[in-house]
Amino acid sequence: MLELKGVNAFYGNIQALKNVSLTIAPGSLVTIIGANGAGKTTLLKSISGIISSKSGSITYEGTEISSLSPVKIVALGISLVPEGRQLFTHLTVLDNLHLGAYLYYGNKTKGDVQKQLEWVYEIFPLLKIRTKQLAGTLSGGEQQMVAIARALMSRPKLLMLDEPSMGLAPMLVAEILRVIKHLNDEGTTVLLVEQNARAALHIARYGYVLETGSVVIEGAAEDLLSDEKVRHAYLG
Numbered sequence: 001m002l003e004l005k006g007v008n009a010f011y012g013n014i015q016a017l018k019n020v021s022l023t024i025a026p027g028s029l030v031t032i033i034g035a036n037g038a039g040k041t042t043l044l045k046s047i048s049g050i051i052s053s054k055s056g057s058i059t060y061e062g063t064e065i066s067s068l069s070p071v072k073i074v075a076l077g078i079s080l081v082p083e084g085r086q087l088f089t090h091l092t093v094l095d096n097l098h099l100g101a102y103l104y105y106g107n108k109t110k111g112d113v114q115k116q117l118e119w120v121y122e123i124f125p126l127l128k129i130r131t132k133q134l135a136g137t138l139s140g141g142e143q144q145m146v147a148i149a150r151a152l153m154s155r156p157k158l159l160m161l162d163e164p165s166m167g168l169a170p171m172l173v174a175e176i177l178r179v180i181k182h183l184n185d186e187g188t189t190v191l192l193v194e195q196n197a198r199a200a201l202h203i204a205r206y207g208y209v210l211e212t213g214s215v216v217i218e219g220a221a222e223d224l225l226s227d228e229k230v231r232h233a234y235l236g
Contacts, residue, residue: 001026001158001189002047002078007056007066009039009046009213016042017054018213024158024191029184031192031200031221033234034210040193041083043210044160047191048080049073060158075103079156083163083193085147089136093127096135096146100153113153120149123179141172148179159183160191165199177203197234201225209234 002024009017017039024030032040045051047058049070058066065073079100088096097120101113121128124145130138135146144164151159161180165173173196181203184190194200201207201221209217209230217230224230 001028001061002191003057003059004047005057005059007043007046007054007058009042009051009054011042011051011053016213017046019056020210020213020215022208022215022218024189026157026189027184027187028206029181029190029192029204031194031197031204031207032210033194033197033200033207033224033230035233037212038210039213040210041162042213044080044162044191044193047073047160048078050080071103074154074156077155077157079151079154079159081147081151081159081161081164083166085143087135087143087146087150089134091135092132093135093138093146094131096150097127097153100150103154116153116155120152123152123182124149140167141169141176144168144172144176148176152183156188158189158191160193162193163195164192165194165196173199197230198225 004020004022007017007020008015020043032043034040042051046054049068057064060076060078097117101116104113126142127145127149130142135143164176177199180190180192192200192204201224204221207221207224208215
């Protein structure tokens, strides 16, 4: 579904990704682990088209997307749940969710968008109760639910999540990871960047380890869990 070949990305003169290559198969759940500053967020932003200063090849379902705008990339079926949620905090939960479906307005009926909304409410029932509440007044866990739900409103085939458990209590972390696993089981391909490497590897099928912008280890998630270097550096 997604293939990166020799991708380099830059912030000004600073190189954040160095010749990164990876492959994501349809229906898989792949995780990217690494220390802070390893390039994990840069990788997701490069795929999303948010970072334009890059070289190499990024293909999605056979289409080269490395030079496309974020809007066109979302339209192809890729959505990103960004680090820090980045909600429209002064708008209601419902407004945030409708903005996730903005590409469909004019192309689909109001009923189609409503069906997507009901599907999202089935995944996160609490959000139906919070529909009219301002997003900025929600708890951290509830805000993360809105961020994921907003991305799901575009019905992505590939869902990318950047540190979805950050700042959440352990029980909420377990719930968010359960939802991610459920979405994958239902057919959504997932690329997960997660600070809780052990938890991420437990739900993933395959993983990549980034260090200072380069892929240094890759393999089946169960193999990475038992890899001595990975255990020492990231699993405690």
